[in-house]
Amino acid sequence: MKNKFGVVVFPGSNCDHDAYYALKKFFNADVNFLWHKEHDTQKSDVIILPGGFSYGDYLRCGAIARFSPIMNSVIDFANKGGIVIGICNGFQVLLEAGLLPGVMIKNKSLQFVCKDVYLSVENKNTIFTNKINNSKSIKIPVAHGEGNYFADDETLKSLLDNNQIVFKYSSKDGNFSEESNPNGSTENIAGIINKNGNVLGMMPHPERACDPVLGKTDGRMFFESILSSLN
Amino acid sequence: MFKAKVLIKRRPSILDPQGKAVEKGAMHLGLTNIKDTRIGKFIEFTVDTNNKQAAEKEVNDYCYKLLANPIMEDYEFTLEDVK
Numbered sequence: 001m002k003n004k005f006g007v008v009v010f011p012g013s014n015c016d017h018d019a020y021y022a023l024k025k026f027f028n029a030d031v032n033f034l035w036h037k038e039h040d041t042q043k044s045d046v047i048i049l050p051g052g053f054s055y056g057d058y059l060r061c062g063a064i065a066r067f068s069p070i071m072n073s074v075i076d077f078a079n080k081g082g083i084v085i086g087i088c089n090g091f092q093v094l095l096e097a098g099l100l101p102g103v104m105i106k107n108k109s110l111q112f113v114c115k116d117v118y119l120s121v122e123n124k125n126t127i128f129t130n131k132i133n134n135s136k137s138i139k140i141p142v143a144h145g146e147g148n149y150f151a152d153d154e155t156l157k158s159l160l161d162n163n164q165i166v167f168k169y170s171s172k173d174g175n176f177s178e179e180s181n182p183n184g185s186t187e188n189i190a191g192i193i194n195k196n197g198n199v200l201g202m203m204p205h206p207e208r209a210c211d212p213v214l215g216k217t218d219g220r221m222f223f224e225s226i227l228s229s230l231n
Numbered sequence: 232m233f234k235a236k237v238l239i240k241r242r243p244s245i246l247d248p249q250g251k252a253v254e255k256g257a258m259h260l261g262l263t264n265i266k267d268t269r270i271g272k273f274i275e276f277t278v279d280t281n282n283k284q285a286a287e288k289e290v291n292d293y294c295y296k297l298l299a300n301p302i303m304e305d306y307e308f309t310l311e312d313v314k
Contacts, residue, residue: 060300067297096300103303106248150245150303184248 002030003230006044008074008090010036010065015051015087015205022210027223036068045230046083047074049090051143051205061104061146062092071097083127083226084199088144091191091201100194100201101159102151107144108184114143116216117182119190119204120170123163126193128200131225136174138218140204142182142190147203149185149192159192167191167202232279233286237294237308239272245303274298277313286310 007019016033023029032042041047054065065071071093078084078099086094094100107113118137121129132138151159159165167190171180181188183203191202209219241247247269254268278286290308299306 059298063297063300103245103300105246105303108246108248110248110252148246148248152244184246 002028003045003227004043005029005031006034006041006047007031008034008036008047008049008070010052010054010068010093012054012056013050013052013089015089015207018205019048019050019087019207022207022219023223026210026220027227029227034070036065036070039069039073041070041073041077041082044077044082046085046226047077049074049084049086049093050207051088051090054089054093057089057146060092060096061089062094062096065089065093066096075099078194078199081196081198083230085128085226086199086201087205087207088142088147088203091203092146094199094201099199100192101155102149102186102192104146105148105150106146107148107182112143112145113147113182114141115182116141117190117204118170118172118174118180119167120174120176121166122168123166123193125163126166126197126200127226127229128193128222129166129225131228132221134218134221137170137172138209138221139172139216140206140209140219141216142204144183144203147183147185149183149189149203151186151189156186159189162195164192164195165189166193166200167204232277232281232313233283233310234313235276235278235286235290235308235310237272237274237290237298237306239274239294239299239304239306241269241271241304271304272298278310281314283310283312
């Protein structure tokens with residue numbers, strides 16, 4: 001049986017079709033859109049909260065989307081061990097919903113950053129990274145104005161102790177510096193998982209790094225990892 | 232009925248890149264004594280009840296659950312009777 005992916009559509013989501021396209025075209029997956037006003041997750045095996053500007057980013061990014069009817073079902077699904085991925089705005093929604101620790105603030109430069117970045121994969125032993133075989137880094141694009149991840153010292157220690165930091169912004173060679181950090185994130189953090197390892201939030205867009213027409217395909221290893229974990 | 236005025240401030244331990252950038256503008260204006268600019272939010276609305284205790288509880292819930300993110304922001308509010 002094919003694995004089912006559900007892509008949530010909030011008012012203002014704009015990477016929902018990117019996720020749909022990548023999963024359908026390159027993995028022949030069974031993908032459905034989940035409208036934010038619905039409660040039914042349509043028996044999804046994996047739920048994706050896509051990038052975009054849900055509710056116009058009003059108040060705080062993700063703050064209003066977090067109270068959409070579908071989110072109660074997503075939180076329930078996550079708490080029962082279901083696989084949930086938040087990409088960009090989706091990551092912000094997961095933070096606001098309390099499914100992942102920390103907060104997101106404006107990029108240090110105050111500028112919207114839209115470019116390819118390199119990520120060092122800090123934990124390859126996750127549902128989301130087990131098929132990533134690059135030794136130094138993967139190339140994935142970012143596009144955000146508020147991707148500056150902040151966590152207090154206690155939260156940061158807990159993230160490190162539990163191996164929850166999955167992706168860090170790095171150079172192509174996998175080294176960390178201020179130059180390789182596009183937004184000022186604490187510890188160059190680009191993506192984290194929850195303690196149980198079934199919820200991931202990341203600012204970069206793996207769905208935009210699947211089609212060779214776009215000049216990079218490292219995002220495919222991310223989805224291959226998930227599919228391999230499911231089967 | 233009450234008029235609520237909510238002030239939301241970012242915790243001192245949280246960076247405020249926006250405040251820093253705005254303060255650069257002050258420097259360019261020659262306002263050299265301006266320091267520690269922090270940008271918060273001011274929100275006002277009415278609460279349609281005559282019970283002050285109920286109004287306080289509802290406003291507090293609104294602030295805690297939605298208007299502010301308690302991980303990085305502190306809030307305070309006032310209620311004014313506007314019968």
